[in-house]
Amino acid sequence: MTNRNSESRIRNDESRTIPMDRGIFRHSPFAIRHSGFAILHSSLALVVLIATGYVLADDSVVNSKHDLSAQGPGPVRAVHENEICIFCHTPHNAAPQVPLWNRANPRTHYRIYESSTTDARIDQPSGPSKMCLSCHDGSMALGNVLSRPATHPIVMTARTIPPGTTDLTNDLSDDHPIGFRYDRSLSNADRQIRAPEVVTMELPLGAHGEMHCTTCHDPHNNELGEFLRQSDQRGAICISCHDLNGWPSGSHANSGKHITGRTVDVGERLKYDTVKDNACLNCHKIHGAQARERLLRAQREEDNCLNCHGGAVANFNIASVIGKRSAHDVRFRRGIHDPAENPFTMRRHVECFDCHNPHAVAADPIGRVGGTFGQTVKGPNLHVSGVTLSGGQTDNAAFLYEICFKCHGDGITRSRLGDARQVTQTNTRLEFQPSNPSFHPVAAPRRNNDVVSLMPPLRVGSMITCTDCHNNDDARALGGTGPNGPHGSLFEPLLARNYETDDFTVESANAYALCYGCHIRDSILGDESFPLHRRHIVDLRAPCGVCHDAHGVSRGQGNSVNHSSLINFDLSVVSPADSPSGRRIEYVDTGRLAGNCTLTCHGLTHIGFPYTGRGAGAKSVLSGVRR
Amino acid sequence: MKSISVMVVSLVLGLTILAALGDDGIQGSKHNFSKQEWSGGDACAACHGTETEPPKAAPLWDANADLNRTFGVSLARTKQAGLGSTMCLRCHDGTIARDTVAAANQKSRFSNQDHPGLFGAGHGTSEHPVGVEYPRVDEDFRPAAIVISEGAVTLPGGKVECISCHDPHAMSGQPYMLVKSNAKSALCLTCHQK
Numbered sequence: 114m115t116n117r118n119s120e121s122r123i124r125n126d127e128s129r130t131i132p133m134d135r136g137i138f139r140h141s142p143f144a145i146r147h148s149g150f151a152i153l154h155s156s157l158a159l160v161v162l163i164a165t166g167y168v169l170a171d172d173s174v175v176n177s178k179h180d181l182s183a184q185g186p187g188p189v190r191a192v193h194e195n196e197i198c199i200f201c202h203t204p205h206n207a208a209p210q211v212p213l214w215n216r217a218n219p220r221t222h223y224r225i226y227e228s229s230t231t232d233a234r235i236d237q238p239s240g241p242s243k244m245c246l247s248c249h250d251g252s253m254a255l256g257n258v259l260s261r262p263a264t265h266p267i268v269m270t271a272r273t274i275p276p277g278t279t280d281l282t283n284d285l286s287d288d289h290p291i292g293f294r295y296d297r298s299l300s301n302a303d304r305q306i307r308a309p310e311v312v313t314m315e316l317p318l319g320a321h322g323e324m325h326c327t328t329c330h331d332p333h334n335n336e337l338g339e340f341l342r343q344s345d346q347r348g349a350i351c352i353s354c355h356d357l358n359g360w361p362s363g364s365h366a367n368s369g370k371h372i373t374g375r376t377v378d379v380g381e382r383l384k385y386d387t388v389k390d391n392a393c394l395n396c397h398k399i400h401g402a403q404a405r406e407r408l409l410r411a412q413r414e415e416d417n418c419l420n421c422h423g424g425a426v427a428n429f430n431i432a433s434v435i436g437k438r439s440a441h442d443v444r445f446r447r448g449i450h451d452p453a454e455n456p457f458t459m460r461r462h463v464e465c466f467d468c469h470n471p472h473a474v475a476a477d478p479i480g481r482v483g484g485t486f487g488q489t490v491k492g493p494n495l496h497v498s499g500v501t502l503s504g505g506q507t508d509n510a511a512f513l514y515e516i517c518f519k520c521h522g523d524g525i526t527r528s529r530l531g532d533a534r535q536v537t538q539t540n541t542r543l544e545f546q547p548s549n550p551s552f553h554p555v556a557a558p559r560r561n562n563d564v565v566s567l568m569p570p571l572r573v574g575s576m577i578t579c580t581d582c583h584n585n586d587d588a589r590a591l592g593g594t595g596p597n598g599p600h601g602s603l604f605e606p607l608l609a610r611n612y613e614t615d616d617f618t619v620e621s622a623n624a625y626a627l628c629y630g631c632h633i634r635d636s637i638l639g640d641e642s643f644p645l646h647r648r649h650i651v652d653l654r655a656p657c658g659v660c661h662d663a664h665g666v667s668r669g670q671g672n673s674v675n676h677s678s679l680i681n682f683d684l685s686v687v688s689p690a691d692s693p694s695g696r697r698i699e700y701v702d703t704g705r706l707a708g709n710c711t712l713t714c715h716g717l718t719h720i721g722f723p724y725t726g727r728g729a730g731a732k733s734v735l736s737g738v739r740r
Numbered sequence: 741m742k743s744i745s746v747m748v749v750s751l752v753l754g755l756t757i758l759a760a761l762g763d764d765g766i767q768g769s770k771h772n773f774s775k776q777e778w779s780g781g782d783a784c785a786a787c788h789g790t791e792t793e794p795p796k797a798a799p800l801w802d803a804n805a806d807l808n809r810t811f812g813v814s815l816a817r818t819k820q821a822g823l824g825s826t827m828c829l830r831c832h833d834g835t836i837a838r839d840t841v842a843a844a845n846q847k848s849r850f851s852n853q854d855h856p857g858l859f860g861a862g863h864g865t866s867e868h869p870v871g872v873e874y875p876r877v878d879e880d881f882r883p884a885a886i887v888i889s890e891g892a893v894t895l896p897g898g899k900v901e902c903i904s905c906h907d908p909h910a911m912s913g914q915p916y917m918l919v920k921s922n923a924k925s926a927l928c929l930t931c932h933q934k
Contacts, residue, residue: 175934197924198932
């Protein structure tokens with residue numbers, strides 16, 4: 114197919130070099146034959162005119178692939194028959210369907226296109242489509258025309274259309290759907306389909322507004338290749354009907370990057386040289402797609418992406434990071450993702466499309482992780498479905514966390530392996546509720562004024578995103594060289610930086626690099642907030658995670674007295690202490706930078722052990738600790 | 741000068757008649773009814789009448805022909821076909837044939853009863869329309885002036901008729917009495933810009 118198109122383009126180029134009115138000259142051989150002159154030079158002129166006439170006739174069926182006469186250009190043609198129209202049309206005794214049809218309709222029952230996301234009611238093909246299929250489904254002999262006795266069909270070089278891209282077979286489920294009504298009810302149901310009345314007249318619908326082969330193809334005119342009515346360069350013919358969210362400003366519509374690789378399905382070169390010119394064709398195949406539903410080139414979802422994003426075309430090699438120790442490894446599951454899936458009931462999986470909409474993806478020019486920059490979704494995650502903070506579904510996530518909540522929130526897909534803590538919650542949506550006693554400010558600004566350790570420009574009231582903590586460890590936003598985003602990391606669970614959780618970890622800048630990315634190490638170890646931080650972290654080698662729950666403590670389970678400041682003790686380290694009011698683990702918030710603990714940790718028992726901090730520069734009073 | 745003109749005209753006419761009587765003309769064609777009993781041995785009389793049956797309409801048409809007859813349900817987009825078609829249909833519609841010509845040759849019988857929707861342009865039609873105005877401005881058709889100037893296809897009254905494509909006198913010697921060879925679909929492509 115690619116070869117054919119390149120031929121076609123070359124012919125176009127030739128034709129442009131000869132400025133002639135094709136409409137007049139293309140039939141010139143017939144006119145000139147009647148002139149009666151036969152002197153040598155006019156004969157030569159005749160030959161030249163005939164030759165150029167046919168070369169010029171790119172917009173004519175004559176000499177196109179549909180010229181099946183014995184003089185036709187293709188390998189499939191008649192042996193003797195020299196008429197061209199006869200293969201489809203006859204002036205008399207035609208089949209009772211326009212336009213003077215000279216073939217019987219195929220009786221084939223077709224497997225038709227199915228998709229979980231289409232709102233079209235797709236029927237068996239009819240009308241003009243059946244006419245095309247009378248050759249292109251491969252069931253009927255090419256030379257069987259009504260104007261010839263069935264016993265004496267036109268003798269062809271091939272009895273039926275040879276197997277290949279033009280033989281659609283009786284399986285139309287891997288082809289763009291036809292035989293559905295393209296009407297207002299369709300465009301109303303699917304907002305990514307244009308209203309039929311605004312679709313260009315160049316793409317005609319059938320008598321009842323139904324889509325046919327002839328909507329996209331003009332069987333008489335191969336000027337654009339593949340008998341297309343509009344060019345497929347930059348997806349022009351596709352976007353005449355498909356009004357995809359975010360497409361006009363997306364990278365795949367605008368990237369001038371050169372396609373250096375080959376198509377993922379058949380290893381051919383793509384039709385055009387750049388991403389933007391191939392547009393839809395980068396990923397979709399309109400006929401004979403390997404992944405039938407949604408007509409994707411590659412059967413495996415991620416292959417459609419990694420063909421370019423595996424180091425070949427795109428700036429960053431995603432394939433190199435999804436194999437890391439902790440990763441959203443999109444290669445792990447196959448055939449589960451469905452754009453129409455319900456996040457609450459879908460089976461566990463992750464595909465590129467769960468977080469990215471390839472129609473809308475755009476570069477994130479800032480490309481920085483964190484802080485005040487990261488609140489709403491950016492280019493790479495535009496027009497992706499999500500689950501809102503309140504648990505509702507949305508087709509168009511406004512905040513990055515809404516995309517994460519699809520899998521890590523209420524659904525059955527989330528990991529149930531929470532840390533053993535006082536309060537255990539694996540539903541991240543509940544962990545980040547603004548009404549929680551404490552939470553990292555992902556979904557709402559922090560209410561706690563005690564956080565004195567924040568690294569500018571972060572301040573109390575700043576917000577962060579999931580990707581501030583969960584990201585590629587070598588993301589360029591973190592000073593690395595790899596792609597941004599939680600694709601894969603050396604640090605579990607998919608953390609941007611190192612974060613030790615083992616008890617007795619020796620404190621270092623690296624041990625808690627994740628926390629120190631936002632919370633100034635000197636402030637923490639200088640006891641500017643909790644006056645006993647250094648004592649706990651450095652001296653007693655208790656990791657941050659022993660006392661703090663990184664996400665938050667959900668409202669229904671914790672309260673603001675016992676679980677402020679993300680306090681939610683790790684039960685693998687902290688054990689209960691016998692207090693006058695019973696055996697318990699308890700933190701009590703007694704005001705700004707003040708509180709007391711009742712627990713046993715590292716063999717030390719705290720019973721209502723109080724502390725009071727005085728903010729920056731404060732030193733605690735070390736008293737009451739019982740060894 | 742005048743005599744030269746007369747000579748030229750005579751020569752052309754003579755050659756035409758000679759050609760008409762040759763194998764490529766009507767004598768060798770299926771339109772030569774001279775052997776039929778009803779024709780009285782006259783190759784021309786079947787269509788053009790005789791001295792006892794004087795012509796009623798041009799060209800020397802059979803006086804018995806009902807030229808105002810309506811053909812079929814919708815002949816050519818509600819417009820009545822012109823002489824260039826009604827002359828032919830007089831025999832070839834199978835209903836008013838002078839004899840059993842059409843019945844004997846099913847393929848050349850264009851009866852409305854045999855072919856529902858016959859001659860109606862539009863959905864369900866099975867015959868090329870006749871009696872239709874040739875499109876004036878349509879990118880799918882070559883300009884009428886060019887078509888006519890090529891000398892083969894005629895558009896009487898600016899319309900497409902049977903005689904646009906068929907020559908009842910079979911002067912060109914083409915099969916189906918076509919006005920020109922349809923090799924490479926040349927006849928079709930004379931009008932259709934496809």
